[in-house]
Amino acid sequence: MGDVNQSVTSDFILVGLFSHSGSRQLLFSLVAATFTTGLLGNTILLFLIRMDSRLHTPMYFLLSQLSVFDVGFPLVTIPKMASHFLQGEGSISFGGCAAQIFFLTLMGVAEGILLALMSYDRYVAVCHPLQYPVLMRRQVCLLMVGSSWLAGVLNASIQTSITLHFPYCASRIVDHFFCEVPALLKLSCADTSAYELALSTSGVLILVLPLSLIAISYGHVLGAVLRMRSEEARNKAFTTCSSHITVVGLFYGAAVFMYMVPGAYHSPQQDNVVSLFYSLVTPTLNPLIYSLRNREVRMAMVKMLSRAGLRPKG
16 A cells, blocks of 8 residues: 555656757757647648538548547647756656546547548448438437547546556656656556556457458448549549548557557657657648548638638728
């Protein structure tokens, strides 16, 4: 009990993202610029989907939820990291560490499930277009989004409570720029091998099942696209689906490395880079991928800019 109490009452020390680099100011500026760009891009995309009636479709409703996650990921990690860099210290309270683990795990699991559901949406749109209004009606979309959030909350609650229940009675220096489960488990003075095995097993289920649904959905989509006679319809379907596949590849590539590859096979520096990728770079790229490759989003953007430009001065 004394070990657990010591864990609760002591702060952790985050090593920071730039401690292993010589160009700290330059890297900090790049991270700050990427953070600002991602926040702005996702906010604009959310605004366009909300305001333009042509984007009030199931696909863009699901995309708006993806943008919510892409706003949340950087907000949980980057401001704290920036504060540590500017103040020259990296302490984080036990409660703050718990909050980071909870929200990042929640959004990570929920986004993985959401991407799988988005692939199903594209499957229905391309392979069963006449049934699309029924199969993807509003109630179904709300159920999809609610399920992804619920799965995220359940998983985050379990992982956070178990991870922080272990005693951390030795070094409290986390070789990472935010609190993440694999990095914290390395500091525990208890045997965490059984839990790490359970994490890897659950990681396989959480990652492989959605990936299987994505692969099956896009296998059917690819077959349907190749059978299309209209070149315009084929190009539209390919552009929309390739945007989604790009996002899936970016997200799942980083997640597989962090949670399915054993910790002994990657260094803290590699963990930092991969975590930065899925918590900042991918959320920044997602709105650019969708806005640049989707004609409806580009048209909504042009419409919004035209309205702003035609507004009378005065």
